[in-house]
Amino acid sequence: MMRRLLFASALLVTMQCSAQDIDSATVxxxxxxxxxxxxxxxxxxxxTESIGGRLxxxxxxxxxxxxxxxxLQTLGADTVYLQxxxxxxxxxxxxxELTVFSNGKKIxxxxxxxxxxxxxxxxxxxADVIEVKSFDExxxxxxxxxxxxxxxxxxxxNQKYVNTFQAYGEAGKYRYSAAKxxxxxxxxxxxxxxxxxxxxxxxxxxxMGYNDxxxxxxxxxxxxxxxxxxxxxxKRNPATQAxxxxxxxxxxxxxxxxxxxxxxxxxxxxxxxxxxxxxxSWDTGKGAHDDGAGCVQSMELIRMFHDLGIHPKRTVRVVLxxxxxxxxxxxxxxxxxxxxxxxxxxxxxxxDEGGFAPRGFSFSGTAAQERKLRGFAPLxxxxxxxxxxxxxxxxxxxxxxxxxTLMIGLSPDSQRYFDYHHTPIDTFDKVNRRELQLGAAAIAxxxxxxxxxxxx
Amino acid sequence: MMRRLLFASALLVTMQCSAQDIDSATVxxxxxxxxxxxxxxxxxxxxTESIGGRLxxxxxxxxxxxxxxxxLQTLGADTVYLQxxxxxxxxxxxxxELTVFSNGKKIxxxxxxxxxxxxxxxxxxxADVIEVKSFDExxxxxxxxxxxxxxxxxxxxNQKYVNTFQAYGEAGKYRYSAAKxxxxxxxxxxxxxxxxxxxxxxxxxxxMGYNDxxxxxxxxxxxxxxxxxxxxxxKRNPATQAxxxxxxxxxxxxxxxxxxxxxxxxxxxxxxxxxxxxxxSWDTGKGAHDDGAGCVQSMELIRMFHDLGIHPKRTVRVVLxxxxxxxxxxxxxxxxxxxxxxxxxxxxxxxDEGGFAPRGFSFSGTAAQERKLRGFAPLxxxxxxxxxxxxxxxxxxxxxxxxxTLMIGLSPDSQRYFDYHHTPIDTFDKVNRRELQLGAAAIAxxxxxxxxxxxx
Numbered sequence: 011m012m013r014r015l016l017f018a019s020a021l022l023v024t025m026q027c028s029a030q031d032i033d034s035a036t037v038x039x040x041x042x043x044x045x046x047x048x049x050x051x052x053x054x055x056x057x058t059e060s061i062g063g064r065l066x067x068x069x070x071x072x073x074x075x076x077x078x079x080x081x082l083q084t085l086g087a088d089t090v091y092l093q094x095x096x097x098x099x100x101x102x103x104x105x106x107e108l109t110v111f112s113n114g115k116k117i118x119x120x121x122x123x124x125x126x127x128x129x130x131x132x133x134x135x136x137a138d139v140i141e142v143k144s145f146d147e148x149x150x151x152x153x154x155x156x157x158x159x160x161x162x163x164x165x166x167x168n169q170k171y172v173n174t175f176q177a178y179g180e181a182g183k184y185r186y187s188a189a190k191x192x193x194x195x196x197x198x199x200x201x202x203x204x205x206x207x208x209x210x211x212x213x214x215x216x217x218m219g220y221n222d223x224x225x226x227x228x229x230x231x232x233x234x235x236x237x238x239x240x241x242x243x244x245k246r247n248p249a250t251q252a253x254x255x256x257x258x259x260x261x262x263x264x265x266x267x268x269x270x271x272x273x274x275x276x277x278x279x280x281x282x283x284x285x286x287x288x289x290x291s292w293d294t295g296k297g298a299h300d301d302g303a304g305c306v307q308s309m310e311l312i313r314m315f316h317d318l319g320i321h322p323k324r325t326v327r328v329v330l331x332x333x334x335x336x337x338x339x340x341x342x343x344x345x346x347x348x349x350x351x352x353x354x355x356x357x358x359x360x361x362d363e364g365g366f367a368p369r370g371f372s373f374s375g376t377a378a379q380e381r382k383l384r385g386f387a388p389l390x391x392x393x394x395x396x397x398x399x400x401x402x403x404x405x406x407x408x409x410x411x412x413x414x415t416l417m418i419g420l421s422p423d424s425q426r427y428f429d430y431h432h433t434p435i436d437t438f439d440k441v442n443r444r445e446l447q448l449g450a451a452a453i454a455x456x457x458x459x460x461x462x463x464x465x466x
Numbered sequence: 467m468m469r470r471l472l473f474a475s476a477l478l479v480t481m482q483c484s485a486q487d488i489d490s491a492t493v494x495x496x497x498x499x500x501x502x503x504x505x506x507x508x509x510x511x512x513x514t515e516s517i518g519g520r521l522x523x524x525x526x527x528x529x530x531x532x533x534x535x536x537x538l539q540t541l542g543a544d545t546v547y548l549q550x551x552x553x554x555x556x557x558x559x560x561x562x563e564l565t566v567f568s569n570g571k572k573i574x575x576x577x578x579x580x581x582x583x584x585x586x587x588x589x590x591x592x593a594d595v596i597e598v599k600s601f602d603e604x605x606x607x608x609x610x611x612x613x614x615x616x617x618x619x620x621x622x623x624n625q626k627y628v629n630t631f632q633a634y635g636e637a638g639k640y641r642y643s644a645a646k647x648x649x650x651x652x653x654x655x656x657x658x659x660x661x662x663x664x665x666x667x668x669x670x671x672x673x674m675g676y677n678d679x680x681x682x683x684x685x686x687x688x689x690x691x692x693x694x695x696x697x698x699x700x701k702r703n704p705a706t707q708a709x710x711x712x713x714x715x716x717x718x719x720x721x722x723x724x725x726x727x728x729x730x731x732x733x734x735x736x737x738x739x740x741x742x743x744x745x746x747s748w749d750t751g752k753g754a755h756d757d758g759a760g761c762v763q764s765m766e767l768i769r770m771f772h773d774l775g776i777h778p779k780r781t782v783r784v785v786l787x788x789x790x791x792x793x794x795x796x797x798x799x800x801x802x803x804x805x806x807x808x809x810x811x812x813x814x815x816x817x818d819e820g821g822f823a824p825r826g827f828s829f830s831g832t833a834a835q836e837r838k839l840r841g842f843a844p845l846x847x848x849x850x851x852x853x854x855x856x857x858x859x860x861x862x863x864x865x866x867x868x869x870x871t872l873m874i875g876l877s878p879d880s881q882r883y884f885d886y887h888h889t890p891i892d893t894f895d896k897v898n899r900r901e902l903q904l905g906a907a908a909i910a911x912x913x914x915x916x917x918x919x920x921x922x
Contacts, residue, residue, distance in 0.1 A: 041626070041628065042626045045625045045626055045628075046625040046626055169501045169502040169900075170497070170498045170501055170502055172497065172501075172848065172849050172850060172904070174900075207900060208899070367823075367879050367881050369850060392628065393628050394628060394825060394853070394879075396852035396853075397850070397852075423823050423850075423879060425823050425898055425900045425901045425904070426898050426900075426901070429898070442881055442882050442885070443664070444625075444630075444663060444881045444882075445881045445882070448628070448881070
């Protein structure tokens with residue numbers, strides 16, 4: 011009996027070793043192929059340099075749908091299809107001007123409208139400027155201090171966080187909610203300091219939201235250097251005024267698409283691992299890190315599974331989501347599709363934190379799911395991936411959470427992300443080929459493990 | 467007795483916790499200060515944009531000595547001084563031309579002389595070109611295949627290594643030893659494919675070495691794109707010739723300096739922790755990542771210890787070494803000084819792998835030293851530092867090894883380093899402020915721990 015037990019346990023060890031060895035070799039093969047033979051970087055070149063910024067509803071967004079669908083059709087997926095989704099269609103148009111008037115000087119600043127802002131009247135809005143660092147300061151000023159003024163939100167991002175997304179998480183509300191919060195006290199417009207840890211002259215756009223019960227007022231962002239200038243000017247001269255001119259507008263919704271490609275699972279085709287990024291981007295730049303990177307990394311998965319002859323036990327589905335930036339309609343549509351489906355959505359991985367060198371994964375799921383996921387960690391250490399952090403995922407996959415899907419986000423090094431985020435300088439040259447391809451390998455490796463072992 | 471033991475062990479736990487808490491808070495204070503209030507980035511701006519490339523013996527190298535000494539004198543060190551060292555003085559001069567002749571075409575390529583190369587005759591060297599991928603291929607060709615020819619070393623760096631320094635370690639010999647190895651078979655010049663993992667049009671210089679018993683021949687590097695072109699041309703037309711013109715030269719040695727600043731240890735002033743980078747750089751670029759970054763990070767240590775009121779138990783000495791790139795004379799001089807000294811050189815940290823986000827430390831010492839060093843690892847995990855790897859250090863501190871000094875190198879993310887290494891594009895704009903400052907905090911933190919706990 012003892013001998014039989016020993017034999018059985020030796021066999022088990024052998025089988026375990028062997029499975030581990032196979033997994034380790036498979037992960038290695040993804041990295042080797044991605045680094046030496048990857049195509050993600052060249053697809054990103056096309057997406058950014060030939061197509062460009064891809065705001066929902068724009069011709070470029072439509073081109074990106076066609077281009078990525080066509081490429082995916084050549085990569086060996088079992089099926090490639092489009093998923094219809096109506097998206098908002100906000101356009102920036104051609105007038106974005108902020109002029110500061112102080113002590114007889116007239117100083118033009120470079121701005122961008124925040125995404126979703128209404129236009130000003132044609133001649134603009136001119137008013138006194140009042141600076142606040144926080145909503146608490148705004149509330150303290152109240153209607154007496156704010157009414158009829160342009161409110162300047164000048165709260166800097168916190169430099170001390172090592173993970174820059176933590177700083178963004180804290181400061182993001184001064185972009186998203188500035189207009190509605192200031193309007194409730196009668197402000198006529200808002201200016202927000204750009205959300206970046208860099209001191210430069212680049213304004214950052216991004217989504218803002220109105221509240222239907224509060225008057226809509228126009229809003230814009232200025233660069234961190236201009237924010238410092240304006241703040242200093244207000245100290246020198248509290249009577250400083252500004253004039254804002256915007257002619258952006260919201261047009262009727264437009265038909266657009268999520269682009270989907272899948273490799274059917276060999277054993278459990280109705281259990282799905284979703285992998286994706288978002289195809290839309292802000293219009294001022296080229297959407298290289300945000301989020302062309304995540305899209306081409308996801309596409310690379312299809313190419314690598316095919317070329318390396320890897321047949322996952324569960325279905326791996328790549329989704330290039332539309333409209334993450336200003337509506338999340340693509341993610342919502344996909345979640346509706348999932349809820350109506352008889353398939354089981356085990357896990358979803360999103361890459362939407364830039365094409366930088368991967369450092370880990372963040373995730374939100376049940377304790378059991380998270381424990382099983384962490385079990386894969388040793389396979390990633392040879393590739394510099396050490397951080398497995400609870401509490402994460404990605405905007406596009408966030409609505410899958412209610413289905414019990416384990417939501418996972420790729421976490422690249424975050425130091426440079428907000429230098430480029432939502433700006434004219436989010437361009438192809440800011441992406442390093444190897445860093446991008448390392449991310450593609452990390453995603454493919456994790457998707458392979460999830461597809462083969464499942465996650466309960 | 468039992469109660470006394472329990473009390474003693476409770477006290478010990480309290481003391482240990484307390485020491486850990488203090489260390490953890492001190493490390494935190496370095497990171498907070500460096501990220502929110504660091505100066506390294508601004509010093510690097512001056513070193514690169516106002517002074518520029520700083521090859522040993524050049525006026526810029528002398529300016530860098532003066533500038534860093536002056537800055538260090540303002541930072542609160544106990545002493546700042548220069549250490550004399552005679553350095554080689556190689557100059558590139560103004561002629562670097564490589565022309566490819568093939569089928570009646572005459573194609574000029576962008577090149578750089580390898581550092582230390584002799585000049586060609588004034589009219590240049592023109593000969594058939596023979597391509598090899600390795601020294602094995604060179605040896606197989608022998609004199610019959612090589613004599614009278616220009617040998618083109620076209621071995622690419624291996625894309626598959628995750629740590630790019632591993633690929634550099636393998637391919638570096640085709641730069642350093644190309645000329646002497648080819649000359650022994652009668653070659654008249656060499657061309658080396660640039661040592662980079664990027665496909666671009668930027669030639670990379672770097673040190674090469676002659677052998678006194680073998681005829682010296684001129685040598686240069688071409689970009690990876692030009693290497694691909696030349697290789698293709700040789701396949702189309704094996705009779706392809708090239709003409710190389712160089713007028714670089716080696717001048718007499720010049721007096722230069724290591725720049726030294728130290729904070730005296732409060733308890734063990736004669737036990738020294740050395741921290742440094744190298745002040746010299748190649749001449750074609752501005753020496754931003756290589757190694758202005760390591761210098762300004764080391765300078766930041768002095769500033770942070772002073773400003774944060776940190777008094778190390780052992781002496782912390784910052785050394786900005788001269789002549790790492792083409793002679794290592796500064797490192798050698800410092801080691802001689804150490805050997806002649808009655809002080810004990812416990813550990814040395816060098817930052818010479820670029821100003822990128824830190825990922826770990828590599829080190830060479832005794833097993834006991836390495837074990838103790840690894841004991842500090844948990845303190846660094848909140849800052850994304852997970853890799854503690856045996857076998858490393860830095861060129862400038864390498865000669866301290868014979869004194870029993872634990873040699874440590876900061877290991878930043880390596881993906882982008884060889885995109886810029888020894889090129890005209892190693893410029894200030896390639897350095898991210900936060901990544902640089904994170905490195906400064908990592909170095910100061912480790913130096914503080916070594917200075918307070920020693921390392922046997």
